[in-house]
Amino acid sequence: MKGRSQPKPRARNALYAQSGGVTAVINATAAGVIEACRKHRGRIANLYAGRDGIVGALTEDLIDTSRESAATIRALKHTPSGAFGSARYKLKDLERDRARYERLIEVFRAHDIGYFFYNGGNDSMDTALKLSQLGAQTGYAVACIGIPKTVDNDLPVTDCCPGFGSVAKYVAVSTLEASLDVASMARTSTRVFILEVMGRHAGWIAAAGGLAARKAGDPPHIILFPEIAFDREKFLARVKQTVDVKGYCVIVASEGARDADGKFLSDMGTRDAFGHVQLGGVAPTLAQMIKQAHGYKYHWALADYLQRAARHVASKVDVEQAYAVGRAAVELALAGKNAVMPVIRRRSSKPYRWDISSVAIEAVANKEKMVPREFITADGFGITAAARRYLEPLIGGESYPPYENGIPAYATLKGARVRRRLSTTFTV
Amino acid sequence: MKGRSQPKPRARNALYAQSGGVTAVINATAAGVIEACRKHRGRIANLYAGRDGIVGALTEDLIDTSRESAATIRALKHTPSGAFGSARYKLKDLERDRARYERLIEVFRAHDIGYFFYNGGNDSMDTALKLSQLGAQTGYAVACIGIPKTVDNDLPVTDCCPGFGSVAKYVAVSTLEASLDVASMARTSTRVFILEVMGRHAGWIAAAGGLAARKAGDPPHIILFPEIAFDREKFLARVKQTVDVKGYCVIVASEGARDADGKFLSDMGTRDAFGHVQLGGVAPTLAQMIKQAHGYKYHWALADYLQRAARHVASKVDVEQAYAVGRAAVELALAGKNAVMPVIRRRSSKPYRWDISSVAIEAVANKEKMVPREFITADGFGITAAARRYLEPLIGGESYPPYENGIPAYATLKGARVRRRLSTTFTV
Numbered sequence: 001m002k003g004r005s006q007p008k009p010r011a012r013n014a015l016y017a018q019s020g021g022v023t024a025v026i027n028a029t030a031a032g033v034i035e036a037c038r039k040h041r042g043r044i045a046n047l048y049a050g051r052d053g054i055v056g057a058l059t060e061d062l063i064d065t066s067r068e069s070a071a072t073i074r075a076l077k078h079t080p081s082g083a084f085g086s087a088r089y090k091l092k093d094l095e096r097d098r099a100r101y102e103r104l105i106e107v108f109r110a111h112d113i114g115y116f117f118y119n120g121g122n123d124s125m126d127t128a129l130k131l132s133q134l135g136a137q138t139g140y141a142v143a144c145i146g147i148p149k150t151v152d153n154d155l156p157v158t159d160c161c162p163g164f165g166s167v168a169k170y171v172a173v174s175t176l177e178a179s180l181d182v183a184s185m186a187r188t189s190t191r192v193f194i195l196e197v198m199g200r201h202a203g204w205i206a207a208a209g210g211l212a213a214r215k216a217g218d219p220p221h222i223i224l225f226p227e228i229a230f231d232r233e234k235f236l237a238r239v240k241q242t243v244d245v246k247g248y249c250v251i252v253a254s255e256g257a258r259d260a261d262g263k264f265l266s267d268m269g270t271r272d273a274f275g276h277v278q279l280g281g282v283a284p285t286l287a288q289m290i291k292q293a294h295g296y297k298y299h300w301a302l303a304d305y306l307q308r309a310a311r312h313v314a315s316k317v318d319v320e321q322a323y324a325v326g327r328a329a330v331e332l333a334l335a336g337k338n339a340v341m342p343v344i345r346r347r348s349s350k351p352y353r354w355d356i357s358s359v360a361i362e363a364v365a366n367k368e369k370m371v372p373r374e375f376i377t378a379d380g381f382g383i384t385a386a387a388r389r390y391l392e393p394l395i396g397g398e399s400y401p402p403y404e405n406g407i408p409a410y411a412t413l414k415g416a417r418v419r420r421r422l423s424t425t426f427t428v
Numbered sequence: 429m430k431g432r433s434q435p436k437p438r439a440r441n442a443l444y445a446q447s448g449g450v451t452a453v454i455n456a457t458a459a460g461v462i463e464a465c466r467k468h469r470g471r472i473a474n475l476y477a478g479r480d481g482i483v484g485a486l487t488e489d490l491i492d493t494s495r496e497s498a499a500t501i502r503a504l505k506h507t508p509s510g511a512f513g514s515a516r517y518k519l520k521d522l523e524r525d526r527a528r529y530e531r532l533i534e535v536f537r538a539h540d541i542g543y544f545f546y547n548g549g550n551d552s553m554d555t556a557l558k559l560s561q562l563g564a565q566t567g568y569a570v571a572c573i574g575i576p577k578t579v580d581n582d583l584p585v586t587d588c589c590p591g592f593g594s595v596a597k598y599v600a601v602s603t604l605e606a607s608l609d610v611a612s613m614a615r616t617s618t619r620v621f622i623l624e625v626m627g628r629h630a631g632w633i634a635a636a637g638g639l640a641a642r643k644a645g646d647p648p649h650i651i652l653f654p655e656i657a658f659d660r661e662k663f664l665a666r667v668k669q670t671v672d673v674k675g676y677c678v679i680v681a682s683e684g685a686r687d688a689d690g691k692f693l694s695d696m697g698t699r700d701a702f703g704h705v706q707l708g709g710v711a712p713t714l715a716q717m718i719k720q721a722h723g724y725k726y727h728w729a730l731a732d733y734l735q736r737a738a739r740h741v742a743s744k745v746d747v748e749q750a751y752a753v754g755r756a757a758v759e760l761a762l763a764g765k766n767a768v769m770p771v772i773r774r775r776s777s778k779p780y781r782w783d784i785s786s787v788a789i790e791a792v793a794n795k796e797k798m799v800p801r802e803f804i805t806a807d808g809f810g811i812t813a814a815a816r817r818y819l820e821p822l823i824g825g826e827s828y829p830p831y832e833n834g835i836p837a838y839a840t841l842k843g844a845r846v847r848r849r850l851s852t853t854f855t856v
Contacts, residue, residue: 022612024605052615080605082612089616172835177452177508177737180838184450184510187480188517188856193733211835301732305621309605313740315834395834406743406823407600407639410608428616 011043012114014333016065017050017057018086019120019127019149023163024170024311025322026119026149027076027083027411032326033117033147034065034073043334044115048418052085054118054127055428058100060107062418075411077323078401080311083413089428091127094134101134103426108135108142110421115143115333119326121150121161125341126365132339145329146341146361149322151308153204154368157359158343160394162325163308165318168208169395170310171197171252174303175212179219179250182299186248191296192239193250195220196283198307200256203227203371205307209252210383211391219250221381224282226256227371228380230265235286236293238381243296253282312408316397321354328356352393439471440542442761444493445478445485446514447548447555447577451591452598452739453750454547454577455504455511455839460754461545461575462493462501471762472543476846480513482546482555483856486528488535490846503839505751506829508739511841517856519555522562529562531854536563536570538849543571543761547754549578549589553769554793560767573757574769574789577750579736581632582796585787586771588822590753591736593746596636597823598738599625599680602731603640607647607678610727614676619724620667621678623648624711626735628684631655631799633735637680638811639819647678649809652710654684655799656808658693663714664721666809671724681710740836744825749782756784780821 016033018026030049037047049063050056056063063084065073076083091097108116118128125146132144148155153164175195182193199205203225210223221242224230242249257265266281283300290296321344328342339361347353375387383391401408444461446454458477465475477491478484484491491512493501504511519525536544546556553574560572576583581592603623610621627633631653638651649670652658670677685693694709711728718724749772756770768786775781803815811819829836 018612022609052613055615079608081608085612085615087616088613169834173740174734174738176835176838177739178733180507180509181450181733181737184446184513185480185516187483187513188515190733195734211833214835299732300730301734302728302730303734304727304729305606305609305618306602306623306729306731306734309609310602311605312601392833397834398828398831400826400828403826405639405820406597406825407604407642410604 011041011045013046013048013112014044014115014117015048015050015057015062015108015113016117017053017119018082018084019053019118019124020086020088021151021308022080022082022086023149023151023308024080024166024314025162025319027079027081028319028322029119029147029149029162029326030083031073031076032323033330036327036330040330040334048111049084051415053087054089054091055087056085057107058103058426058428060110060420060422062111063413064416064418067414067416072411072413077319078311078399078408079411080309083411090123091130094130101130104131105134105138105140107422109140111418113142115145117145117147117329117333119147119149121152122155122364122366122368125361129339129361129365143333143338145333145337146364147325147329148341148343151205152199152202154202154370155364156367156369157363159346159354160321160344162318162322164204165315165321165394166310167198167205167307168211168391169315170307170313171205171208172211172395173313175209175220175250175252178301179212182248182250189297190299191243191248192287192290192298194283194286194298194300195252196255196300196302197252199226199254201226201368203254203256206252206254207371207375207383207387208391208395210387211395220252221246221249222251223382224251224253224257225371225376225380226254226258228376229260230257232289236289239290240294243294251286253286255282257282311401314399315395316399317352317394319399324356328358332358349389349393352396439473441474441476441540442472442543442545443476443478443485443490443536443541444545445481445547446510446512447481447546447552448514448516449579449736450508450510450514451577451579451736452508452594452742453590453747455507455509456747456750457547457575457577457590457754458511459501459504460751461758464755464758468758468762476539477512479843481515482517482519483515484513485535486531486854486856488538488848488850490539491841492844492846495842495844500839500841505747506739506827506836507839508737511839518551519558522558529558532559533562533566533568535850537568539846541570543573545573545575545757545761547575547577549580550583550792550794550796553789557767557789557793571761571766573761573765574792575753575757576769576771579633580627580630582630582798583792584795584797585791587774587782588749588772590746590750592632593743593749593822594738595626595633595735596639596819597743598731598735598741599633599636600639600823601741603637603648603678603680606729607640610676610678611647617725618727619671619676620715620718620726622711622714622726622728623680624683624728624730625680627654627682629654629796629798631682631684634680634682635799635803635811635815636819636823638815639823648680649674649677650679651810652679652681652685653799653804653808654682654686656804657688658685660717664718667718668722671722679714681714683710685710739829742827743823744827745780745822747827752784756786760786777817777821780824
């Protein structure tokens with residue numbers, strides 16, 4: 001990025017937007033961005049946030065973060081989901097979506113946005129990259145900084161992704177607790193329990209289920225990864241063997257589990273009364289398969305959004321990293337960087353030490369990091385010691401929200417709208 | 429119970445058994461029983477526990493609790509599920525199941541069991557009652573004390589049931605967190621979220637979802653109770669109205685939701701590929717119904733065992749009550765009571781004050797307490813202020829387990845077996 005024109009030293013405004021599926025800690029990143037901006041008022045005049053992410057930017061529906069108190073911003077650190085609203089809204093390439101990109105530059109220009117912080121996954125990094133390119137082409141100076149966020153943990157370069165550690169902790173804790181439940185009743189009741197978890201492409205979240213085991217042989221007994229082709233006979237044999245030996249069998253299944261032809265398990269078995277394939281159907285498909293083959297009584301759970309929203313059992317490490325990448329994004333912008341993304345760098349696993357570095361967005365955009373084969377046991381059903389070494393630090397430490405009347409006291413924003421400056425409207 | 433023959437002052441042994449579906453706090457009750465017995469060694473020589481509950485009692489597979497350290501017993505207070513094993517094993521009436529009852533008395537006699545503590549729900553109270561009757565008939569003196577436990581909260585007389593407060597807290601917290609998730613993305617993604625919760629007969633757990641709302645209009649927007657006949661048109665109209673006004677709709681549905689004819693929603697819609705009705709199918713049935721009528725994108729979660737095993741987010745009040753009923757059971761036995769059950773008595777709601785009283789088991793056995801109509805709003809879709817006054821104290825306070833390497837450090841028992849004294853075996 002050297003040689004690129006630096007933002008002028010005069011104070012300009014900044015825009016922050018959340019993108020894609022929300023997490024338990026994306027608001028901690030928002031807090032990092034906001035608190036860092038507030039420390040640099042001489043350089044960043046106002047920090048706005050897109051309401052519902054990029055949709056708010058396109059429609060000029062911006063939230064004035066300066067109207068939120070310091071206490072509210074602090075409370076964002078313990079508040080899950082996207083406090084400013086997020087969006088599933090992918091911009092395509094510059095040619096096909098030029099009108100949208102130009103609209104964004106128009107809104108940026110109208111509000112003198114000199115810094116754009118885009119907090120999301122692979123797609124969002126691509127958008128940030130293209131915006132910085134269009135800015136350069138059109139002579140509008142805007143530093144576009146990506147900020148990593150995804151429960152899927154599938155961004156490359158960064159050692160891990162904020163949001164993942166907390167869902168990993170949720171899945172590990174839930175697997176442990178459900179396993180104790182099943183173990184205590186297997187003699188006269190449920191023999192097989194299946195927990196279906198997120199991760200359509202990469203099996204990081206399923207792998208985290210393996211952290212429930214303190215020693216070899218502990219549940220979960222089987223993990224199904226998208227990275228390993230599902231083999232029905234081998235799977236059913238392992239279930240039977242486990243029930244024979246342990247009395248019960250606990251399975252953590254990725255929603256992305258698929259067979260050798262790439263066919264998703266969720267598309268195989270369960271259809272609703274109207275003949276439609278059921279979403280999130282991996283667990284019931286497996287349950288029926290087992291019931292048919294072995295006749296075991298089963299139960300299954302589908303954590304769905306509960307897993308990524310579970311701030312009540314967040315990883316302290318994850319919260320700290322989420323905050324740190326937010327703060328680092330502002331520092332990178334103020335250091336004159338453009339089209340970069342802060343990344344988490346692991347310095348050591350035991351004891352766990354990390355710091356923040358940065359990478360050109362190009363190295364990250366539209367790329368996915370799968371669970372490497374050496375993290376999965378030879379039989380394809382578990383995690384290796386190497387995987388544990390990688391994963392365990394990421395769920396380290398507890399970071400509880402304050403409670404009021406029995407439930408967490410999560411932040412609520414005023415969400416005051418910034419006065420519109422454009423007469424044109426834009427329909428998304 | 430006055431005038432009944434009192435156990436002789438010489439020390440006799442005691443037996444503790446867990447029964448039915450386990451909870452996040454049933455082991456806290458076990459800790460209460462064990463610690464109270466240890467304080468009264470002069471009266472209670474050894475405390476045994478049935479391995480897998482009543483099944484262990486029938487098969488003479490007894491665990492010697494004296495082999496567990498004081499630290500392990502303390503750790504039971506923060507360990508979910510049934511540490512000694514539980515069972516779904518209902519004894520019928522004395523006539524039809526006489527052999528089993530007599531076998532229990534035979535095992536009791538062989539091990540000089542003078543006190544039997546049975547920790548379960550309605551069915552278990554019935555068993556405890558019958559055992560005490562058979563003891564009286566056959567001249568074998570045994571004090572049978574029931575100890576309440578059920579996530580369903582459906583036992584009468586007692587103000588609440590240990591196990592319920594924690595599942596209620598889990599459901600309230602999860603509903604809150606998932607609602608924030610859906611709210612933040614509804615503009616471009618999921619509009620309707622459904623959380624299916626336990627409670628086949630009584631809607632107490634579903635009602636607890638209502639505690640997620642801090643003020644009127646907050647999610648959940650719809651609660652479906654087994655106590656209120658499901659009306660498809662009214663339901664679909666309310667979903668649409670909610671999405672129109674709020675932009676999204678969060679629903680907490682009891683697995684026991686049913687229509688005016690008593691037909692379970694779970695039996696209506698979803699069938700698997702083999703034509704079998706899917707268990708736990710209320711959420712997907714509702715989701716399909718909404719999709720067909722309104723076309724909204726939906727997500728749903730099925731917490732299943734996660735909800736009742738979730739010791740990581742247990743209610744402090746619930747943990748304390750679970751412990752207290754265990755201790756009280758021992759005190760009742762030592763006071764010469766028989767066929768009684770300790771109950772939780774509410775002294776005041778604000779501030780919440782409670783103590784322990786007791787009731788004759790006859791008043792409890794085989795009876796169910798439903799959610800009263802005045803706890804449900806007139807439209808049938810929410811909880812009233814009276815319900816909130818009742819429910820809120822029960823999820824009060826946090827009681828976190830210790831963590832090690834990112835997951836809770838739950839207790840593991842030695843589970844040492846008591847030497848058999850009978851030559852006969854018994855097949856359950």
